[in-house]
Amino acid sequence: MLKRLGSIMALLAALVLGFGSSAMAANPHFLRAAASGPDSSGNLTVNFKIAGLGDTVTTTVTATADATATYACRNNGGNFPSDPKKTEVSGPVSASGEFTSGKNGQITGSLTLNPPATTLSCPPGQNRVLVSVSYTNVAVSSPDAGSRSVGGTFSRTFFNI
16 A cells, blocks of 8 residues: 555656656747848848747747838939929838747748838829938737847938938
């Protein structure tokens, strides 16, 4: 009887230790986060890698930034009038997506941030174009893995007006 009780206690201890170590093994965190761009459309791509999620875990990842974009009206000849109609728009931008980890508990992915929208309307014979765009305070976050900042300012000028 005492031998049987000892065996049961040893089995229970092994189970507790086994579950404890697997629960402790899940430690979601960002391994890296980086940004590239803006591309020819003014979009910024935020790349990331999350580890420690466990197998086939789905999480929502969100990329955010503060963005400033300048838009102007350009004529059909590809030129800007001497006093072009233009506007600057600033504000937060974000993009989210759902990603699922593989058997290794990792997710590698990317999200695309777009320049802030504008309501600038151009007169007949002119088209609205993106003159420049800038992104600061870029970050990526997930409820499971926390957040990670991407240092730097990412900007591009398309036209000098």
